[in-house]
Amino acid sequence: MTEALRLDNARFLRGNAACPGCPIPKELDTLLSVMGKRTVLVVPASCTSVILGDTRGTPSTVPVIHSAMAASAAIASGVERALRARGEKDFNVVVWAGDGATGDIGFATLSGAAERNENILYVCYDNEAFMNTGIQRSSLTPYGAWTTTTPEGKREFKKPLPLVMMQHRIPYVATASIGYIFDYKQKLRKAKDIKGFRYIHLLSPCPPGWRYDSSLTVEVAKLAVDTGIWPLFEVENGEFRLTSVSKTHLDKSRRKPVEAYLKLQGRFKNLTQEQVQDIQRMVDEMWEEIKALVRK
Amino acid sequence: MQKARKVLALVGNHAVAYAVKQAKPQVLAVFPITPQTTMLEKLAEYIAEGELKAELVKIESEHSAMATIFGAAVAGARVFTATSSQGLLYMTEMIYWVGGARVPLVAAVATRAIAAPWSILDDHHDFVSKRDAIWIQMMAENVQDAYDLTLMAFRISEYPNLLLPVMMGFDGFILTHTMERLEVLNDEEVDEFLPPRKFNLIDFEDPVSIGQVADSSEYIKYRYSAMKAMENAKSVIEEVSKEYSKLVGRNVPGLVEDFMCDDADYAIVAMGAWSGDVREAVRRLRGEGIKACLLKVKTFRPFPKELIRKYLSEKKAVLVLDRAYSYGLGGVLASEVKSTMYGLQVPVYNFVAGLGGQDVRPTVIVDMAKKLHEGTLQEEVWLV
């Protein structure tokens, strides 16, 4: 009689309210499997606030503190200080925040916590819009993307949040993609053992928001990296390092054309050929900047 | 043989800081705003000199200040922050969050007028604007009162199973920056009055998710339960003030304080520092044969309506002093007093003054009371 193996030490329970194809349950399950049960999650207003259920039951198997949208990094700061003051050892305080709560309404709070080098792990799961309220653009929405507030395509560029966090000179900054889950997991493991403010920016595709069939979530998350649009890197004490397949992408011929990524998503279907070329050019320029960062 | 207590001369801000130090909080969040700044500076000094062992989070905004102490309180720490006017407004979202989540903690508000126009001087608008956030709100009359109230606030908020945050208000500049004589308790006495905090929601062996979505059949049950708790708080406040009074050997009132109301014809209702001016006015009026009294509202929330109605029901008339106004309706305190006296035939007059730090002397209050006695006072009078 075969039985199910339980390989991980903390879980995000199934049967939760996430959309079919939404990677959040897997992203959180991975996070909890690395962090373990002595973890407090602080979750600001976002899709996850709803996925975490109602007063009748929650899919999280670790303590969670729901947070007002702008407040998560500050609440986490308080939790960490209090747990330490009461003598707790070997615990993790993790903020699990969407791109809106991180780059927009909670930006000052994030920057403040980073400047104070609070001993917390901040994971921004980026679905590139205010998704929970029905797909409105955020500062992390990419150029050209359709959202309900940018029906003609966003005119502005995606705020380079990982680089902004790098400039805060915190001990650890990394980007990740759910399409490269081992890279994500390894970065979590590394971050877990570092003291001080750690920031992981996780690309998290959204089927209803990005307009693609729910089965393509992992494929889209992989292509973001394979086209060079979403480079996987980490910055540890100022040292910039590409990771996973992104290590091969300094050579442009090893990057897939951006079109491979864009054509899968309905939110980019109204891009003109010129806009697609603009995006390709911007990606190529970004990789020139990355070359300079890697050499440093 | 009990150690003699120290008698100090401190400004209000420093008196509150002294009380906070004795309460031994573990996490403080500080963001400066006039007129509370010197309180936080004093706390930072205490920590730097080793007199207080606490995490001092130099937070980047007031909203984050309340968020930080909320997080710390949930994780089991005794916490504190202080703010004023613009800062209190900026942290309003988190004030409601704390009240709605029923997390016990203490915050001080140095009351101050709200912009626009800019003013750093005193009125009560900031304080009363939080009246529906499920917080206990109490105001101090003088520096001794501010010290006492701070200690009582910690005790009330941590009362077993009450689960309510406490906001202590004290008038900006009038109390924060005025030096008065006060007697402070010995550290050992405070340790006994404030045993270690027990409230905690983070248990890795029993994980819970706090602040969950509550659907339309559940949400109202949380608010109903909060209403019951706030009603219960009335007796808790009286119990704690009786205990504190016994400890200090002075009468420290809980919900309200009456000064000469037994045989009075007219009651003057006030909240905060100018209660002291009303006391003086009452003495002068009595000297001229007018039987006035002071009914001081010390606890603004939960509004002690039963007590207030009891004290005022036999009076010939009531004059309510207001430092905050609700447009279309009237002064905030007056409107609440009127609502409390619904059905009674006692006329309630409203005097609106002191907004934006306007100076209000006892002579002005005496004048109002005299007009009331002569029957020439209008229902609502502004000092303009």
Added chain:
Amino acid sequence: MIEVPEYSVPLARPKLGSAGKTGFWRTSRPVIDYQKCTKCRLCVIYCVENTIDLMSDMYPRIDYDYCKGCGVCSNVCPHEAITMEPEVK
């Protein structure tokens, strides 16, 4: 143990199926052809709902009580061993 009076602090404890038996959401269901399956475990790793269990014989098993039928497993399987079939009652 966290003990608070009922309806005081709004909180919840962990619960399997907090949104109900989400298997009811499906309009198509993934079916594993175990003849083609090579036990690579990519479906287990990538199932976004954490709804595929790894069995002690190292084969994957889909938990149909909670599988929402998104099709990611079918998309990531390198051997086309998972097909999406219409969910019919």
